[in-house]
Amino acid sequence: MLEIRNISINFKDFALKEVSMKVEPGDYLTLLGISGAGKTVILEVLAGLLKPDSGQVLWNGKDITSMKIQERPVGLVYQDLSLFPHLTVYENIAFALRCRKFNKHSIAGKVNELSKLTGVGHLLERYPGTLSGGEAQRVAIARTLSADPEILLLDEPLSSLDITLRAGLINLLKEINQSGKTIIHVTHDYDEVATLSNKVAVIENGKLVQSGLTREVFRNPANAFVARFSKSKNLLPCSISLTREGLLLAKVNDQCQIYFSGTTNSKAGFVVIPAEDIILTEKRVDSSAMNQLEGTIKETWLTSAGVELLVDAGAEFVVAVTRVSFEKLHLHPGQKIWLSFKASAVKFFGD
């Protein structure tokens, strides 16, 4: 098990503050945050490229904070890949094997096996400068796997790839993880987190703001920052007041006020209304829903789950409906429509 304990590093214009986390064998952990949040710094501390000012890195209980780079149990795939430009793809993959003094025969066997796994078998004689982005990414992964690290560290491995190449690489990463390899994957993309990882750690401004099982973190985001990352639709900035009935009222703007339940001391923050929790009706209907807003459909688009609509009801709301409802109600841009949702469906994040 890998454990990071209270790691802090100070740079001139940035600091990583007291980051702690645990990674169990077989985990697929994503480090999620915007660029400059300190995700890569964490990878570099794990790889030994940066020495923390304080805190420890433990591997199976042993302190490896000051261990030499070449002796650490981690393999790092840089964002820019850093393939050796003067070596062929074969030699790039064989590099770690030569370091470990494998004989020629086993090197050939291992390179063959890894190039098959990563799908670069036809590129072995090429030089890195002649590879496409997706090919180079696969070679970099094969090269790192050849060192047989306990933990694979990936820095934004999908960011430079187009959508078809991404799908292929996502499958490869899943396969590698399913074969038992622990992976720590740095990303700023929620889709990657949702698709790949069983655990996520959200980093904001050098601080770990939330970590845990991926579905738990996104079901219960700890703050608006996490909520925004989870691509929560309808994340609306608002000011807060208390109604006579004891409900909280979020004022998004003059035309849009939203009731919600709970307690808060904050005067302002964000409300999130899940797109799936909003009901559309042609007329105002009496129901238990505290929030009833009239709006106009501005846009509609298909999604894999059905249809989403953008509705202007004082503020802009995204509403998700099934294709069946969409057709039944003959929904179309320009149409007047009522939105309703329960006060309990609204999540509030105070500033």
Add this chain to the structure above:
Amino acid sequence: MLQNRLLNVVFLFLSGLILLFIVAPLAGMFLKTSVSAYVDTATDPQVMSSIRLTLFSSLVGTIIFGIAAVPLAYLLARKNFPGKSIVNGIVDLPVIIPHSAAGIAILGVFGRNSLVGGVGESVGIQFVGGFAGIVVAMAFVSIPFLISAARDGFAAVPVKLENAALNLGASPWRVFFRISLPLAKRSILSGLVLMWARGLSEFGAVIIIAYHPMITPVLIWERFTSFGLKYATPVAAIFVVVCLVIFILMRLLSRDPLHARN
């Protein structure tokens, strides 16, 4: 547009003047010499053995001192240490000081009465008036060219590549020999060629430590002072041609067409 044209004309004119300034004296030297003078000089054993000595001693100096200079260049490119700018300054010193002064300074260290000179002589290496002295003098004045080329070469190798190699389990030695050195190879080779070329053209420092055996720059000077321009010019012309041919050949060889793309 008009201004651009004016700029082009002025710049082209000045560039042409400078090129003429370099080429004209050399061309004059070649054209002034008769064919028979070339033939006579080219078959003069003293001239030929002097050219061989010059090329060889500079080559030996380049190889011996280059082996230690490359690690120094690597340290200067990669490590930060107190006094680094002073070390960088020291490395450039031989370029700045007058070469006769360099010769005097070398004589102080390698002369017969000095420690190094004395030890050398006791094992049969003669610096003053000897091959070893020529090698040392040539290397002294030319080594900054190698160090700065190699330093720039190493500095251009991304540290990330070295870290990636370490991360793959390579020892620092392996990283140096398999990653840093091959990637800086072109710069180092070009530094070696420059060092060698600068070494074989040295006159001031060499003449102070070793008038004999006579390297070609000394021979040219000797023929000029003893017999006049007419006798010195063919030797100079032939030496320049030999140097140019070898220099161009080595430049071509140190090109790396295979990896040029990367």
